[in-house]
Amino acid sequence: MFSQSPRQSFGKNQLVEVICQLRFPEILAIAAKPPVDFQEAIRQEYPRYAARKEVPAPKLAGTPGNFTLQNQPETINHQFTSADGVWRVNLTSKFISLACGQYTNWEDFAQKLDLPLAAFIKTYQPAFFERVGLRYINAFSRKALDLEEVPFRELFQPCYLGILAEDDVQETGTSRCSVDAELALRGGCRAKIHAGPGMIKRPGVQDKEVRFILDNDLFMTGNIPINLSTGAMQTLHQQADSLFLGAITPRLKEAMEPLEYC
Secondary structure, eight states, X not given: OOOOSOOXXXXXXXXXXXXXXXXXXXXXXHHHSOOHHHHHHHTTTOOEEEEEEEOOOOEEEEETTEEEEEXXXXXXXXXXXXXXXXXXXXXXXXXXXXXXXXXXXXXXXXXXHHHHHHHHHHHHOOXXXXXXXXXXXXXXXXXXXXXXXXXXXXXXXXXXXXXXXXXXXXXXXXXXXXXXXXXXXXXGOEEXXXXXXXXXXXXXXXXXXXXXXXXEEEEEEEEEOGGGHHHHHHHHHHHHHHHHHHHBOHXXXXXTOEEEEO
């Protein structure tokens, strides 16, 4: 399930989105007024701004036999987007995140994260991070990889396929099949993994191709000191590489056009 191979980049990577999210104890100052100083610090890189109200699901409270649903206060999600729409920073009173829709490599992503993260720390001075997460969402298109007639069982390791790993199970006759797992990894990391066939929905685009979705959500929890958050993200990235390379077969790896080791 885990590969010990060196890092690898691909000419035809199948990433839909990569997201880094850092959660912290709630900072009421973010909820109390617009993040003007934060925006000024990142506005040259992320000039587009939008905000939306989010209402969390009601919380179950009480004792056995006397439970009640308590409505949760709404939060404001501030979104700052690059001019080309590829990069997106989100800030709420409980987390900051960076998302990318055209991921190339870890170094580029980490460099893009430096500015908003430094601006957030300087402006709001969080005590620590409660959760550091790094999520890679892949949607493998056999059409884009010239593998249209190849079954998924030849492209992914059996533990990610469920019953689709069986030779006598037809993909076209299987309307639903997915693997979901949460497990501990090395270095204090954990991973939530979702794998299985699915479709990608994009606004204004009808794409009926059945792709293989591999959604790896890696994270570390606890009172993570601010000065150790970069190391935590690096550890998560290393574990994500090991998971990804351990999930694909040599045939799929070759179809994705491996580049030089990096």
